[in-house]
Structures are given as structure tokens and as C-alpha cells.
Amino acid sequence: MTAFDPDKEIPGHIAIIMDGNGRWAAARGLPRRDGHRAGADSVEEVLRACGDLGVKYLTLYAFSSENWKRPQAEITALMGLLAHFLKEKTPVLMKNNIRLRVIGHLERLPMRNQKQLRESMAVTAGNDGLTLVVALSYGSREEIVDAARALMIEAKAGITDPATLDNETFARHLYTADFPDPDLLIRTSGECRVSNFLLWQISYAEIVITEVFWPDFRRPHLEDAIGEYQRRHRRFGGL
Numbered sequence: 001m002t003a004f005d006p007d008k009e010i011p012g013h014i015a016i017i018m019d020g021n022g023r024w025a026a027a028r029g030l031p032r033r034d035g036h037r038a039g040a041d042s043v044e045e046v047l048r049a050c051g052d053l054g055v056k057y058l059t060l061y062a063f064s065s066e067n068w069k070r071p072q073a074e075i076t077a078l079m080g081l082l083a084h085f086l087k088e089k090t091p092v093l094m095k096n097n098i099r100l101r102v103i104g105h106l107e108r109l110p111m112r113n114q115k116q117l118r119e120s121m122a123v124t125a126g127n128d129g130l131t132l133v134v135a136l137s138y139g140s141r142e143e144i145v146d147a148a149r150a151l152m153i154e155a156k157a158g159i160t161d162p163a164t165l166d167n168e169t170f171a172r173h174l175y176t177a178d179f180p181d182p183d184l185l186i187r188t189s190g191e192c193r194v195s196n197f198l199l200w201q202i203s204y205a206e207i208v209i210t211e212v213f214w215p216d217f218r219r220p221h222l223e224d225a226i227g228e229y230q231r232r233h234r235r236f237g238g239l
């Protein structure tokens, strides 16, 4: 554990791979959906803590493109949980000056979720505190291919010149065009993988893996991860 210092740099953008809901539930003899439900409480606590600490962006990997392969009952439970979260928490987002954004293929979600997400994004659009970015039906390779496709269309139309294409122009075609890159990537449940999450954007992120399952992740765990981030010296490829 590394002591967190509120006077030292706080990462401006934290991204989290919320993993271990299923194992948390299995360890208690509960169905997987109960793990996801408990995970939603962690989302709320982390959101609050990030707001208090002055984090500007929090990106959460809530549902990957690959998660569509899960049993239909689990997908339905997750979408139900998302609907419940948005209904209950949109007023909390307003009260705490939090703006909601989504990355991923929103149009693949059930209509009810799409409608609610669009409404919640519209209602919170004027908030300028923390931005909560929820990755839904998100896959990083798909995002990169989508950006490449958009650029090829632009090139064909003579809007973009392939000869002058650079990192900045490419990044402006990613779903995350409006956000800075994450400074800190946290993955819970001890797995050391990035699982197709923000592959381009985490090029220089500090990665902290914690053994804790996501439903057990609380403010002190977040502070530990930030403490670890503060202890590291970021060089961005320089000396």
C-alpha cells in the first residue's frame, strides 16, 4: 500500500476496468447478477470520491463488445441495472455537477437504455465538474477501425490528406476525441490484462492492478491506487 497525499498531483483522468463481479458473487454462493448489483454500489462510491478529490474524468468499462457473448439472462440483468442506475442517479449527477458521456456502440443497446442514456447525457450536458465516461458495447480495436474508416472516407472526399495524417488528427476521430488520455488505469481482481480497453489512449497511463474484486472496491482502494500513481515518476518516453 502506498500513502496517498492530497497535496500531490491527482490524476486528471482515471480509467477503471471493473472486474471480478462474478467471482465476488460465486465466493458468496450468489448469482452473478448479484455481483453486478453490488458493483453498482462501488460505482457510486468511486464517483463520489473522484468528485471530492478533484478528478476531472472518470472512464468506466461497463460493457465490452465481447460481453454480448455472455448468457442472455446476464446481459438482461446488466442492462436492467444500467437502467436502474440512470433512473436513480441522474439527479445525483445533477446535484454533484457531473456530466455523463458514453463511448461505444450505443445503438446496439436496447432502445430503453439508449433513450435513457441520451436523456441523461442531455440533462447533464451543462455540468462542468467531473465527467463520467461510461464505455458500453465498447471495444478498442473496433474504435480504431471506426476511426480509420472515417479517415478513409475523408481522404476519398479530399477533406483529409493521408500524407499529413498525424497522431492528433487520428485521435480526433476516436470516440474519446473530447477527452484527455487517462493518466491512471486501474484494474480490479488481480488480472493483468487490458482487455481491448482504450488501447490507443493508455499509451502512457500508469497501470495499477489491485487484487480486490470490484464490488469490494472502496474509497481507500482508490486512494491507494492514486498513492501508487503519485509515487511513480512519469517520463513519457523521455528521461
Ligand code: FPP
Pocket: 018, 019, 020, 021, 022, 023, 024, 036, 037, 039, 040, 043, 060, 061, 062, 063, 067, 081, 082, 085, 134, 214
Ligand atoms: C466484470 O466482472 C464486470 C462487468 C462485465 C460489468 C460491470 C458492470 C457494473 C459494475 C454494473 C454497474 C455499472 C454502471 C455504470 C451502472 P465479471 O463479470 O467479468 O467478473 P468475473 O471476471 O469475476 O467473472
